[in-house]
Amino acid sequence: MTTTERTAAAPDPVASDLIGSGVEGGLGEQLSAWWQRVRGGEMGALPAIAGLIFLAILFGSLSPFFLTPINFANLMNQSAALVVLGMALVFVLLLGEIDLSAGVTGGVSMAAFVVLNVKGGVPWPLALAAGFAVGIATGALIGFLVARVGIPSFVVTLGLFLGYQGLALLIIGAGGLYPINAPEVIALQNGRLPVWGGWVMLGVMLLISGATSVWDRRRRARAGVPNRAISLVWIKLIVIAVLGGAAVAILNLNRSQSVIPIEGVPIIVPVVLAILWIGTFVLDRTRFGRYVYAIGGNAEAARRSGIKVRWIKWWCFVICSGLAVVAGLFAQARIGSVDGAAGRDIVLSGVAAAVVGGVSLFGGRGRLVHAAIGALVIAVIINGLALLRLEAGINLLVTGGVLILAATVDALSRLRSGGARA
Amino acid sequence: MTEPIIRLRGVKKAFGPVSVLKGVDLVVMPGQVTALVGDNGAGKSTLIKGLAGVQPYDDGEVLFDGEHATLHTPRDAAGLGIEVVYQDLALCDNLDIVQNMFLGREELAAGTFDEGRMERDASDTLRSLSVRTVKSVRQKVSSLSGGQRQTVAIARAVLKKARVVILDEPTAALGVAQTEQVLNLVRRLSDQGVAVVLISHNLTDVFAVADDIAVLYLGQMVAQVRTAETTRDEIVGYITGTKVPAGVDLIGTSTIAIGGDA
Numbered sequence: 001m002t003t004t005e006r007t008a009a010a011p012d013p014v015a016s017d018l019i020g021s022g023v024e025g026g027l028g029e030q031l032s033a034w035w036q037r038v039r040g041g042e043m044g045a046l047p048a049i050a051g052l053i054f055l056a057i058l059f060g061s062l063s064p065f066f067l068t069p070i071n072f073a074n075l076m077n078q079s080a081a082l083v084v085l086g087m088a089l090v091f092v093l094l095l096g097e098i099d100l101s102a103g104v105t106g107g108v109s110m111a112a113f114v115v116l117n118v119k120g121g122v123p124w125p126l127a128l129a130a131g132f133a134v135g136i137a138t139g140a141l142i143g144f145l146v147a148r149v150g151i152p153s154f155v156v157t158l159g160l161f162l163g164y165q166g167l168a169l170l171i172i173g174a175g176g177l178y179p180i181n182a183p184e185v186i187a188l189q190n191g192r193l194p195v196w197g198g199w200v201m202l203g204v205m206l207l208i209s210g211a212t213s214v215w216d217r218r219r220r221a222r223a224g225v226p227n228r229a230i231s232l233v234w235i236k237l238i239v240i241a242v243l244g245g246a247a248v249a250i251l252n253l254n255r256s257q258s259v260i261p262i263e264g265v266p267i268i269v270p271v272v273l274a275i276l277w278i279g280t281f282v283l284d285r286t287r288f289g290r291y292v293y294a295i296g297g298n299a300e301a302a303r304r305s306g307i308k309v310r311w312i313k314w315w316c317f318v319i320c321s322g323l324a325v326v327a328g329l330f331a332q333a334r335i336g337s338v339d340g341a342a343g344r345d346i347v348l349s350g351v352a353a354a355v356v357g358g359v360s361l362f363g364g365r366g367r368l369v370h371a372a373i374g375a376l377v378i379a380v381i382i383n384g385l386a387l388l389r390l391e392a393g394i395n396l397l398v399t400g401g402v403l404i405l406a407a408t409v410d411a412l413s414r415l416r417s418g419g420a421r422a
Numbered sequence: 423m424t425e426p427i428i429r430l431r432g433v434k435k436a437f438g439p440v441s442v443l444k445g446v447d448l449v450v451m452p453g454q455v456t457a458l459v460g461d462n463g464a465g466k467s468t469l470i471k472g473l474a475g476v477q478p479y480d481d482g483e484v485l486f487d488g489e490h491a492t493l494h495t496p497r498d499a500a501g502l503g504i505e506v507v508y509q510d511l512a513l514c515d516n517l518d519i520v521q522n523m524f525l526g527r528e529e530l531a532a533g534t535f536d537e538g539r540m541e542r543d544a545s546d547t548l549r550s551l552s553v554r555t556v557k558s559v560r561q562k563v564s565s566l567s568g569g570q571r572q573t574v575a576i577a578r579a580v581l582k583k584a585r586v587v588i589l590d591e592p593t594a595a596l597g598v599a600q601t602e603q604v605l606n607l608v609r610r611l612s613d614q615g616v617a618v619v620l621i622s623h624n625l626t627d628v629f630a631v632a633d634d635i636a637v638l639y640l641g642q643m644v645a646q647v648r649t650a651e652t653t654r655d656e657i658v659g660y661i662t663g664t665k666v667p668a669g670v671d672l673i674g675t676s677t678i679a680i681g682g683d684a
Contacts (some may be wrong), residue, residue: 019545019553021520022560040565219531223538225545285534290517294525297514304496304512305526364516 023228030229041416045370047409048357051377059384066387070255072247073266077189079379080268081331085346086353086371087279088323091316093354094283094296096363097146097153100347101138101160105321106328107343108164109135111171113329114178114338124182132325138164139321143314153317165344172340179337188271189334192264198248201270205244208277210237268330272372275326279368292316296364352403353378360410378402425488427452427586427617428473428504433482435468442468444641444673445482449634450586455608455618457628457649460638461661466621469638470588473619474506475499503585509594511575515564519556520544522563523578547581548573551610555603569600576607580616587611588619593627605631625654639663644670 022033038046059066085102092099099105113131116122122130142160146153172178180186193201213233220227248265256262283289291312294302303309324343331346332338357374359366378399385395428450435443442465450456460466471477473484475493484491486502493499499506513522520537523544529536544559553573556566563571572592579587589608593601608631612618622628628635629649636646637660644660645667659665666672 019548019556020558020560021541021545022558042562216537219536220538220541223536223542225538225541287528287530290521290525290528290535293516294514294521297516298512300510301512301514302525304508307526364514 021225023226026229027231027235030232041413043358043409043413044367045358045373047406048370048373048377051356052373052380055377055380055384059380059387063384063387066384068255069250069253070257070262071383071387072250073255073262075376075379075383076251076266076269077334078383079376080189080272081327081334081346082349082353082379083272083372083375084275084323084330085327085350086357086375087276087368088320088327089350089354090279090283090359090366090368090371091292091320091323092153093351093359093361094292094363094366095313095316096296096361097313097316098351098361099142099153099157099317099320099324100351101142101157101164102320102324102327102350103343103345103347104161104164104168105135105138105343106324106326106331106346107338107341108138108168108171109325110328110332110338110342111168111178111340114180114332115171118178118181124185128182128185128329131329132322135321135325135328136318139318139324140314142321143317146317147310147313161347165341168342169340172338174340177337177339180332185329185333186336187267189266189268189330191267192262193267193270195252195264198252198265201265201273202241202244202248205273206237206240209240275323276368276372279323283368288312288315293364348403349378349382349399350375352399352406355410356402356406358410360414361407362410362414374406424452426450426485427487429485429488430469431483431485433469433472433479433484435465435472435477435480442641443472443479446638446641446643447646448636448643449646450617450619451634452585452617453612453615454633455612455620455631456634456636456646457620457622457632458636458638459622459625459628459657459661463640464638464661465641466638467590470506470590470619470621473499473504473586473588475504500582503583504588505579505582505584505586506588507572507575507579507590507592509590509592511571513563513571513575516562518562519548519559519566519574522574523547523581525578527582543581544577547577550614551577551580551607553577553607567600568596569603572596572600572604573607576604576611580611580614584616586617586619588621590621591623592620593622593624601627625657628657629654637661639672642670642673644672 056067065071085106088102089099109131112134113127116130117124117127120127138160142153142156145151145156210233213236217227251265252263254261254263283292291302291307294305294307295309295312299309328343332342353375354366354371355361355374356377357370357372359370359374381398381402382395385398426449428448430446430448432445432447433443434441434445446465446469448469458466458469468477472479473493475496475498478494484493491502514525517525520541524540529540531539541559548556548559551573555570556573563574566574576587576589592604592608596604605627608618608620620628620632632649634646635649635652635657637644637657639660640663656665660667663672
């Protein structure tokens with residue numbers, strides 16, 4: 001049968017008769033199997049990564065400023081809100097649902113936060129907690145209306161999208177603007193790790209990644225099933241080390257244009273990475289995450305398997321809105337203030353980010369890291385077009401076009417993987 | 423002689439004024455394949471939904487292992503080890519075989535999935551059914567053929583340690599070779615001591631694999647006979663109502679013209 005990598009740790013003689021699990025074979029076979037899957041329509045974030053490289057070359061050649069350390073650092077700060085919003089939307093997109101109100105939910109929560117803090121004199125941690133409570137309550141409401149009452153999420157959240165724009169205006173007051181008076185909050189987007197801190201961050205990433213791989217391999221070996229070639233683990237670690245190392249090195253350069261040095265990885269980077277890691281852990285390794293995918297794939301099958309479909313859906317909307325508040329926080333901390341229009345324009349970019357990254361609008365397919373990569377694509381487009389000083393209208397046209405293009409790729413790849421079934 | 427695992431006595435079910443099951447008896451033996459046949463509207467689905475606990479019977483007695491059993495919810499049925507593999511299979515296309523087989527009862531260790539153990543158990547279960555057509559248990563279900571999907575759905579029931587597996591039209595959408603595979607699988611399932619209830623319209627399949635054939639005609643169990651002791655013509659006669667075994671009276675079928683074409 002299969003030629004599996006047999007080790008002394010798994011002496012069970014039956015194991016050699018196991019049905020394959022796709023992990024057999026060396027590096028070459030793994031690569032060709034992966035290529036087969038890509039050709040079968042499981043492209044993941046591949047188009048987005050290609051797009052990112054293409055855009056970097058394009059803007060790099062058109063603008064001398066694009067590929068500078070300061071712009072790279074700017075990009076990290078600019079994209080943080082979009083990355084988190086994209087990840088928030090993954091939780092509902094995986095169900096085949098949508099949340100068009102995610103942007104304004106963040107906006108209203110931030111409005112509540114600043115008004116309580118600045119006008120009401122509430123200490124900022126309490127005011128921020130109140131902001132989060134507003135967001136989570138919103139998610140709970142959407143979840144109730146969608147999962148329990150059975151209204152399509154598109155309608156519920158479109159209504160909320162309009163209603164919350166009004167609510168934000170009422171809270172802030174027309175034309176009003178409140179500063180964020182908490183230096184700790186501003187530091188989220190203005191703060192930087194010390195130079196050594198960036199390297200520590202990279203070390204922690206490598207450690208977590210390596211330890212997880214070792215842990216998984218041990219557990220598989222204990223169960224007597226084969227592991228992938230160990231070289232793949234090394235390749236993963238080397239890729240993280242090289243790409244991460246390059247990024248940290250660039251961000252550690254002094255990017256100041258005055259005498260006061262500005263150097264170090266923006267604090268927002270490890271914060272976003274932590275959210276990405278926790279979210280991915282939940283989706284990949286817990287029952288909740290598995291059930292989210294199952295419901296997105298076939299809700300009726302999930303229900304018959306004893307999964308509490310409505311409960312899981314409700315939680316997804318709560319998580320989405322909770323993360324939307326985080327995204328709103330990142331967006332407003334960068335500006336340093338909150339006005340009545342906060343979060344109004346970002347939501348479609350968030351959907352675009354997820355879809356461009358390879359998250360399916362039809363549910364059941366996609367990962368958080370896909371949304372993060374897609375968000376970088378959108379952020380690079382916005383950043384690059386701004387550097388080229390094109391008219392603002394072009395920006396919207398391009399972002400909208402990319403969204404439709406990505407949705408087309410999504411629909412076509414779905415046709416292809418569906419066609420293979422027969 | 424072994425005890426029947428399921429014995430239905432005088433089971434009735436009505437939807438409003440329409441009486442769908444009019445006092446049905448059925449015996450299901452462990453390690454045997456009991457085919458349930460009947461024309462459309464004969465009450466096969468209603469009978470099965472009762473056993474699955476989806477639509478409880480109105481009246482009648484259900485004996486499981488010779489003891490009185492209540493089947494009011496799907497949980498009751500699952501608790502007794504009754505698993506139904508529905509025609510639409512209820513698989514998630516976007517998940518792989520292991521994930522589908524363990525859906526709803528994943529194995530955890532230290533709070534996270536024990537993927538190795540699940541993979542191994544899934545593999546062992548498929549091998550115990552002599553499944554040879556599946557290359558990898560980590561294939562997405564979307565990439566499987568109809569027969570392979572049926573295999574995964576049946577293997578899931580086996581993995582749950584089902585004692586009774588009810589298969590609803592398992593070969594309806596399959597080609598010749600795949601039908602053969604699934605029928606072999608049904609055979610092996612019963613060889614393992616599982617009681618299989620096979621619902622089918624295809625009498626060739628029924629005669630190929632069933633030990634026992636139970637015929638429903640308009641809500642009435644007109645016959646339950648050993649496959650070896652009957653013929654295809656006889657069963658067709660029972661199904662269409664043109665033939666009635668000695669001692670059986672058809673109830674309330676006056677609206678149907680029985681005598682016309684016999």
